[in-house]
Amino acid sequence: MLQEPVLQLRDVSKTIDNRKIIDQMNLDIFPGEVFGLLGPNGAGKTSTIRLIVGLTSLQQGDIVIHGHSIRTDFSRAISQVGAIIEQPDLYTYLTGYQNLLHFARMHENIAHDRIMEMADIVGLTNRIHDTVRSYSLGMRQRLGLAQALLHSPSLLILDEPTNGLDPAGIRETRDYLRKLAHADNTAVLISSHLLSEIELMCDRVGIVQQGKLLQTLEISELSSASQSKTPLEDAFLRITSGNVI
Numbered sequence: 001m002l003q004e005p006v007l008q009l010r011d012v013s014k015t016i017d018n019r020k021i022i023d024q025m026n027l028d029i030f031p032g033e034v035f036g037l038l039g040p041n042g043a044g045k046t047s048t049i050r051l052i053v054g055l056t057s058l059q060q061g062d063i064v065i066h067g068h069s070i071r072t073d074f075s076r077a078i079s080q081v082g083a084i085i086e087q088p089d090l091y092t093y094l095t096g097y098q099n100l101l102h103f104a105r106m107h108e109n110i111a112h113d114r115i116m117e118m119a120d121i122v123g124l125t126n127r128i129h130d131t132v133r134s135y136s137l138g139m140r141q142r143l144g145l146a147q148a149l150l151h152s153p154s155l156l157i158l159d160e161p162t163n164g165l166d167p168a169g170i171r172e173t174r175d176y177l178r179k180l181a182h183a184d185n186t187a188v189l190i191s192s193h194l195l196s197e198i199e200l201m202c203d204r205v206g207i208v209q210q211g212k213l214l215q216t217l218e219i220s221e222l223s224s225a226s227q228s229k230t231p232l233e234d235a236f237l238r239i240t241s242g243n244v245i
């Protein structure tokens, strides 16, 4: 790819209680692609994402977002990022609209129309003036997505993005994230332990195990190079030496 990466991880390592949970990770993510971190429970996917958004401190290496290091220029780096880590960060006693308005005030130039546009995109227009307390898990996920995208970030990061969604919601989210990447040139980074989700949603995948990024693969190349019905599963099992997800 000719474009500059939106996100660069450079020799990133993290040790907690004498255990390396991220081990010398190097990764470039480009505009217009959906990239999936795939690995078994405990592989280090969430920890990697938490490091990128500054929820935990970076011990070794560097993370550069849009040319800004999170070590030296965190606020400019993070201004390019929208993220949902584990649960969306919502006030349940406020309405969906009030939540989005609250978030909008943290940024410049986000008007009522943009809030309503995002409510429409995530299918919440009819419920946007109800309190979040009355929302289902899937509706909260959708509101979280609207919140993460309100300021039109160039990098969207979602930890297990379809958790709690029904099949229609999973498909809508998948279609929307692919459109966001391919039509709007946003870089989307997701984590998942579900092979099928990664296979259907992502352009590239990075296989993570015990804190190491073992390999990155193009999903389309995998499918076209194999007669197998389960090319990603085959590749995953080969790369991780048969360890089951």
Ligand SMILES: Nc1ncnc2c1ncn2[C@@H]1O[C@H](COP(=O)(O)OP(=O)(O)OP(=O)(O)O)[C@@H](O)[C@H]1O
Residues within 6 Å of the ligand: 016, 017, 021, 039, 040, 041, 042, 043, 044, 045, 046, 047, 048, 193
């Ligand atoms: N604050 C912490 N203190 C101690 N160990 C931690 C901490 N955070 C993460 N770990 C450990 O780091 C490893 C990676 O955890 P992480 O949550 O990043 O994995 P994951 O790939 O996201 O897994 P899952 O699919 O289960 O969410 C695990 O062994 C976990 O126990």
